[in-house]
Amino acid sequence: MPRLDESLLTGLPPFSRLGRDQIREILDQAASRRYDEGTAIFEEGFEADRFYLLLDGYLRVVRTTEGGEQIIVLHISPGQLFGIAPALQRNTYPATAVAAAESLALSWPVGLWERFTREYEGFATESYRTLGQRLGQIQDTLTEMATQAVEQRVASAVLRMANQSGRKTDEGIEIAFPVTRQNISDMTGTTLHTVSRLLSRWEKDGVVRSTRKHIVVTDPHRLVLLSDPQG
Amino acid sequence: MPRLDESLLTGLPPFSRLGRDQIREILDQAASRRYDEGTAIFEEGFEADRFYLLLDGYLRVVRTTEGGEQIIVLHISPGQLFGIAPALQRNTYPATAVAAAESLALSWPVGLWERFTREYEGFATESYRTLGQRLGQIQDTLTEMATQAVEQRVASAVLRMANQSGRKTDEGIEIAFPVTRQNISDMTGTTLHTVSRLLSRWEKDGVVRSTRKHIVVTDPHRLVLLSDPQG
DNA sequence: CCGCGACGTTGCTCTGAAACAAACTCCCGG
DNA sequence: CCGGGAGTTTGTTTCAGAGCAACGTCGCGG
The missing domain is CATH 2.60.120.10 (Jelly Rolls)
Structure with a gap:
């Protein structure tokens, strides 16, 4: 050794x-x-x-x-x-x-x-x-968990991971370890289906980019708004 | 002094x-x-x-x-x-x-x-x-919070208070401090309305007795069952 | 290079519980 | 003893999101 x-x-x-x-x-x-x-x-x-x-x-x-x-x-x-x-x-x-x-x-x-x-x-x-x-x-x-709706919770979870492990790239902030939809649903007490739908929507809106097990937050500011109850 | x-x-x-x-x-x-x-x-x-x-x-x-x-x-x-x-x-x-x-x-x-x-x-x-x-x-x-339905969470919350502060009376286990429906909803992330409905139902079923700010668990065993997902 | 398993997407249905609303009751203080 | 506020009950409406289902796709191991 x-x-x-x-x-x-x-x-x-x-x-x-x-x-x-x-x-x-x-x-x-x-x-x-x-x-x-x-x-x-x-x-x-x-x-x-x-x-x-x-x-x-x-x-x-x-x-x-x-x-x-x-x-x-x-x-x-x-x-x-x-x-x-x-x-x-x-x-x-x-x-x-x-x-x-x-x-x-x-x-x-x-x-x-x-x-x-x-x-x-x-x-x-x-x-x-x-x-x-x-x-x-x-x-x-x-x-x-006790006070926020699912969308806010998922947004917060993604932000937390980005803040904790984020590397800046030219695309945006990249989460440094593999994450599945299921993982995110386990962080937020929801289902992988709901997470998938949210990420799809966010991707369409240009807030995130994601592939398998891999997420880049392209518009952190907008995601912060999404994590806030009054959007 | x-x-x-x-x-x-x-x-x-x-x-x-x-x-x-x-x-x-x-x-x-x-x-x-x-x-x-x-x-x-x-x-x-x-x-x-x-x-x-x-x-x-x-x-x-x-x-x-x-x-x-x-x-x-x-x-x-x-x-x-x-x-x-x-x-x-x-x-x-x-x-x-x-x-x-x-x-x-x-x-x-x-x-x-x-x-x-x-x-x-x-x-x-x-x-x-x-x-x-x-x-x-x-x-x-x-x-x-992340995994249980509202009824289970409320049942657990009531049980926790009963266990922590319960005095045995001839009626059952009495929670030793004043609790409102609102308080319970604040413990479980739900609304006072839902808590009120649940307590009413449980009272009809003989599981609890409650008056204003005051709860007695008359059938703890049944409440434990209610706190469990498979009822 | 192919097949299979893990991961992801999307549509549809249905229900639990929130939101809104209104009234009732207890209790305290004046 | 009366008035008002805090706590509670109950009804009705609404919808977010779970559940179910089916299919698409990536990537590894044989």
Whole structure:
């Protein structure tokens, strides 16, 4: 196994206050692994034995109902910690993490969490900040679900993905990982049919361009209007 | 101002590992205040300058949209910490807390948070456990919103309140704080009309008994069935 | 290069629940 | 004891979006 390079972690918020030697220490304890698109990194309800950092790729955090329906709670971008159940004194993962694109992640045994928070300055602070942001995000989604119509919710979901993972191209903002209509319907609590119809309409109106599993927002401003109740 | 009695805190999870003298210390730094039904303890977006513990009563945690609609994210029961923004490195409250019934709460300036977690054994652990539970709860609600029909959601909401605050009476399980149809519709993302119709039907079927702002679940088992998609 | 499975589109139907409307009842304060 | 506001009920209308159905299309693996 090749030694991991220190530059992987320098600059990432949880480690930004640390010196070279500390980062070395942390890396030497990490396991690194690649995940194919569609693979689960860990599953809801299973024993939380490791915590993770996404180095590259994108993840979907997913919950499944008894009825087999699933909903996408949030996405994880490179540089973010995830599976941080130990931070909340949980011993099982509260949701499943699936690679939305080919991904690369580091992980450490939960046993080290306590030591990381104690010994590495800024680690605890930044981890809890992340958690706070995530909690806020979920509350936003919940509010949206409860109050907005389907079209607004789908528009918001697309915007959220574009903001989080968007690359600017000459065509517009491109979502950096593969997304199906079904995925979007799982984010918004609707059906793939409705999503398909909306995207078709938007495409006709010149707001987005989309092919299989691939969406470019060509007119973000108009999409923002669509995400707003008074259109 | 009368000295607060130590028995108020003994036995509550965040303080259960502490001795008499430490509890004394904590109480001596606390402000205690009573809130009338309907009063806000703090508001969304305002500077988070204190954190709180609910001693008696019940709270609703509420978010309001720009459009003026509101949704109830969760309820707080006696003995729980709330407004613990500092635990997540936030400097504003992410939601509004409103007294659902006349309530009594202690509070401390945020500046003390760091000291509490450092000096009082078990405080940090228990606070983060609470947060973890709350996050899980919100995710459940989100999943429910996204996948269940209105009747199921309303049934779940009523059950949740009954479980959290229920007193057993000879009639059934009584929700311990005032709830209007509007409140329930704010928990479930529907209208007070629909909630009223559902409660009327359930009352006819002998599942609940309700008067103004007051609900008794007479047949919890049947309500559980109603909360399940396959009835 | 072909076939199959995953993904996407579009039409049609039907219903749950929102929207609109109106009236009733309880309770508090003056 | 009266008036008014907050909470509740019930009826009617309307339509967004789910459900069902069928077909089109892309791209991978054999």
